[in-house]
Amino acid sequence: MKLKFSNQIFTFLTGPYFYKLIILQVLIFCCSGAIVYGQNPKSGRLDKEYWNSNLMVNALRLPPPPIGYKPKLVDLDHDGDPDLLYSITKNNIPVLWIDDDDDMAWTDMEGDTDSDCVLIDRNKDGKYGHMGDFIIDWTDSNGDGKADMQVLVEYPESKRDDPWPNGHYMWVLDTDEDNVFNYIDWNSFQIKAWDKYGISDFFLDYSGKSTFIKIHVATNTMKDLRLNWENPFLFYDPDKDGLSEMAVRLVDSPDIKLGEQKPGYYQVNEKGTIDWVSISIDSDNDNGPGNEFDFDFTINFRGKGFNYMDQVHKIKNMRGLPAADSLFLDPRWRQMNELIYADHDKALDLTFNKGKWSKVYFVYDEDDDCNRWERVELLDPLDPFKSGTGKGGLDNNVQADVAGDRGEWDMDNSGNGKLYISKFDGRIHLFGAEWGAWRIDQNASLYQGWDRKFLNREAGKFATVKYEDTDNNGFMDKMLFDLDGDKVFEDSIELSVLGLSDSSQVIDISKFKYEDYVQMQKNVSEGMWNNAQLAISVAKKYGLNLSWYAKWMVAVSLSQKYNNGYWLQFYIYRDLKDLFLREDGKQNIQKLERAYYGSNWKLM
Numbered sequence: 001m002k003l004k005f006s007n008q009i010f011t012f013l014t015g016p017y018f019y020k021l022i023i024l025q026v027l028i029f030c031c032s033g034a035i036v037y038g039q040n041p042k043s044g045r046l047d048k049e050y051w052n053s054n055l056m057v058n059a060l061r062l063p064p065p066p067i068g069y070k071p072k073l074v075d076l077d078h079d080g081d082p083d084l085l086y087s088i089t090k091n092n093i094p095v096l097w098i099d100d101d102d103d104m105a106w107t108d109m110e111g112d113t114d115s116d117c118v119l120i121d122r123n124k125d126g127k128y129g130h131m132g133d134f135i136i137d138w139t140d141s142n143g144d145g146k147a148d149m150q151v152l153v154e155y156p157e158s159k160r161d162d163p164w165p166n167g168h169y170m171w172v173l174d175t176d177e178d179n180v181f182n183y184i185d186w187n188s189f190q191i192k193a194w195d196k197y198g199i200s201d202f203f204l205d206y207s208g209k210s211t212f213i214k215i216h217v218a219t220n221t222m223k224d225l226r227l228n229w230e231n232p233f234l235f236y237d238p239d240k241d242g243l244s245e246m247a248v249r250l251v252d253s254p255d256i257k258l259g260e261q262k263p264g265y266y267q268v269n270e271k272g273t274i275d276w277v278s279i280s281i282d283s284d285n286d287n288g289p290g291n292e293f294d295f296d297f298t299i300n301f302r303g304k305g306f307n308y309m310d311q312v313h314k315i316k317n318m319r320g321l322p323a324a325d326s327l328f329l330d331p332r333w334r335q336m337n338e339l340i341y342a343d344h345d346k347a348l349d350l351t352f353n354k355g356k357w358s359k360v361y362f363v364y365d366e367d368d369d370c371n372r373w374e375r376v377e378l379l380d381p382l383d384p385f386k387s388g389t390g391k392g393g394l395d396n397n398v399q400a401d402v403a404g405d406r407g408e409w410d411m412d413n414s415g416n417g418k419l420y421i422s423k424f425d426g427r428i429h430l431f432g433a434e435w436g437a438w439r440i441d442q443n444a445s446l447y448q449g450w451d452r453k454f455l456n457r458e459a460g461k462f463a464t465v466k467y468e469d470t471d472n473n474g475f476m477d478k479m480l481f482d483l484d485g486d487k488v489f490e491d492s493i494e495l496s497v498l499g500l501s502d503s504s505q506v507i508d509i510s511k512f513k514y515e516d517y518v519q520m521q522k523n524v525s526e527g528m529w530n531n532a533q534l535a536i537s538v539a540k541k542y543g544l545n546l547s548w549y550a551k552w553m554v555a556v557s558l559s560q561k562y563n564n565g566y567w568l569q570f571y572i573y574r575d576l577k578d579l580f581l582r583e584d585g586k587q588n589i590q591k592l593e594r595a596y597y598g599s600n601w602k603l604m
Contacts, residue, residue, distance in 0.1 A: 053090040059186035062118065063090040064110060073106055076323045082106055083321055093189070094121040096128040096327070100320045101140070114140045114147045117320060117334070119327065122189050123157065129328035132157045134189050136182075137334065141316040149173050149315070150181040151333060152191065155218045161258050163267040167218030169228070171339065172204070173211040176237065180205035182212075200293040200371035207292060208242050210235040213341060215254070217268050220330040227270035229254060231308075232341045233374065238514040243287045246514055247295065247374055248347050251276035252308075274342065275305040277351045280375035281514075283521035284558040296365055296521065297428065298375040299417060299509075303358035306350050311342045352417070352510035360410040360417050362430035367404030368559055369444040379407030384437040384464050385487040394437055403462040404441030408433035408476075415474050420504040421520075422476065424495060424597045426528045426566070428520070429467075431506050432474045436467040440483075442567070461485030469502075470494070477502035493597060498590075500598045525558040527599075528565035534601035535572045541604070544575055569596065576604075 050063040065071065065088045073082035082104045085097040096119040097104075097111030104111065111118060115138055123132035134154050138147035154168040168191055172181045183203035185192040193204040204212075215222070215229035229252060236246035253276060255269045280295040287294045320334035328334065342350050365376040377399040386393030387402055395402050408430040410417075415432020422429050430436070440463040463483045467476040477496060480489040495502045507520065536553070539546055546553065552568050555561040573596040580588040595603040 049090065054187060062095070062110075062120075062184075062186055065089065065095075071109060073104070073108070076321065082108070084324070085109075085111060089120070090186075092124075094124060094126070094128065095119070096121070098321055098324045098327070100137075101317075113138050114145055115317065117324075120189055127329075129331075131155045131159065131329065135328075136184070137320070138181075139315065139318050141318070143317070146177075146179055147174065147181070148177075149318075152182050153219055153333065154191065155220075155329065163217045163221040164256055165216035167221070168214070168216060169219045169222065169225070169333070170214040171212060171228075173213070173232075174205070175211050175344070176205075176208040176242075178205065178208060178242075194373075198290060200291065200373065201289075202292070202373050206235055206247075206373040207237075207244050208235065209237045209344065210244070211343070213339065215268070218330075219333055221267040223266040223269045224272075225333045226336060226338060226340045227252060227272060228341070229270070231270075231274070232343070232347075234344055234347055236344065236514065239285065241288075243292055244373075245282045245285055245287065247278075247280045248351075249276075249278045249280075249374060250274045250308075250342060250347060250351075272309040272340070273305050273307050274350070274355070275303065277301045277305070277347075277355065278375050278378070279348070279351070281517045283517045284525065284562070285518055286557060286559055291371070293371050293373050294368070295370060295372070295376050296368070298361075298363050298378060299419075299430070300361040300363075300378055301351060301355060301357040301359075301417060302361070303413070304356040306354040306356070308342050308350065309340060311340055311346060311350075313339050313341065313343065315339060357413050357417070360413050360415065360430065360432070362408045362410075362419075362433065362436075364406045364428060365401075365404070366406050366438060367401075367441045367444040368563065369404055369441070369446075370401060372399070376405065377401060379405055379437070381407070381409040381411065381435070384439070384466055385482075387439075387462075394439065401441075402446045403439035404444060404446060406436060406438035406465075408436030408467065410434065415506075417509065419507040419509060419520075420475065421507070421524055421527075422502075422504055423500070423599045424476070424479065424493075424502075426524065426531060426599055428524060429476060433467075433476070434469055434472075436476065438465045438467075439463070440465065464489075471496070471502070473502070474506075475502040475504060493593070495597060498594050498597060500594060521562075522558060525562040525565070528569075529555060529561035530565075531599055531601060532565035532568040535569045538595075538601050538604040539572045539576065542576060542579060544572065544579070546572075 048067040052059055053063050071085050071087040074084040076083035083099050085108060087095045089095050098117040099111055100117055101115035117137040119128035120134040121128045122134055129135055132155060137151040139149045140146060141148040150172045152168060152170045156166040160166045183192050183195055196202040211232050211234055213228045213230060213232045219225055231250055231252045234248040235244040237243060238245055252270045252274055257267045278298050278300040280298040282294050283296040315337055318336060325331040361378050363376050363378050370376045377397060379394040379400055380396045382396055383393045387395055389398040390396060394407060410430055410432040411434060415430060418431040419428055420431050462485055466480040468478040469476050470478050477494060479493045481491040482489050536546060549568060549571055552564045555564045576592055577589055591603055595601050
């Protein structure tokens, strides 16, 4: 029996039926469109994948399908040409292209990035524009063959009772016509809008004259998709060098409700009112290659703000292919013909002339280490000595610098967002501020970069200076000093006790152009340096050895004149005071303090 069975097997394997069966299986497999690719034993990658898949170099484009893959094209509107292209990308993730500008050909392998839309079925559930998916839509609004705006929509894996921060709805408007939009990590299919080269060369288009509009929720949770949360974020390039010298952030804080998503119930409701504005300035205009973002101060307005529903911007060519609406969980954003936001020309005018503000915050980057793309991050009017994210101190905000920045707060907007240059330190201050604080990071050792939480560096001990307006006239008149970092103010100065006035000329920035900010900073920096030269002359008069401070006696930029000029005066003042104490020169000490805090070294 065993011999007979073995003979039958041999006859089958060598006969014509076995080979016919093999050929039939190959034909069935090929006709099904499935392809098996061999795996490279060295790299572990599929040999016919797109070359840049899961490598340790940046994935800069949506990976096309493997070599030999045949996409499925569909004529959705029955006009003779394809409208939908079904394909796959890396890891066999399904991709669907929608040809919104009706120029797709039957031989195409992907859609275009001027007016088409791509839907990425990240969770492979067969639904392309639904929960868990990622969508990018480009629009050529002027018909020049290049995209003028890009919409990015991202849905969380499942519906949530808490909509924030679960999802993204973001527009990037190419106002400087450089064709740079959002940045996607095509290895993870996620927004990486904060990835960068070096210190601050960000991949998303924050540089130049740029605009984006964004909220961290999914569209199906929002009531009115014409409005947004950061609505908008504006970047200005007044010197036309391709970099950003000003950034203005306008926020429409939404009413957010918790509860199950269902038809007719929206969890996120924008109000059509801008209630938070920040204006950030590179006041010495020292940005450049390798230092693309270098804002020096931020002024921030909070309150009832202004209604912006009249700021309507019509969108041409946005309407997507109507027949494709059924592919989307929420097609409303593809059906819109307008966005509502204040643009580059209107934002500042509305802020200063229409806004109703109750509080003004001000922060100056004294250690000049902030290379954030959006602003010098704001400090909170909290405990000057507590430090750490959420610990109730000045740097309570996770994005704030631990030390090095100076914050001031006008909590009743008595100063209407005006500034002044003080005589007691020669710096820019917020008029109307009740108090302020500066944590000294003299060497920028607690380097902020763009977000300290990723650097995992918190402050140990730091010197602190506190400013107070004790007579409520809008000008700081008292300084308290904790220079040894023990969280106790060991010294203080009151201008009135020295017989000095705290008043200075008030600067109204409501009509400022960028050039006015630059001139203001130039005046401050040059004034600081000139005063330092006078202090040097006084030091020499009294026989101080200044060779100790040779490094700080050279300045080759406005930033160095500002920084070195301040510290030269500080050290000379302290050394002269020490000298006079040793000589029991009380009269000289009184004159010295009037000279230093009155910016009048000629008194000496």
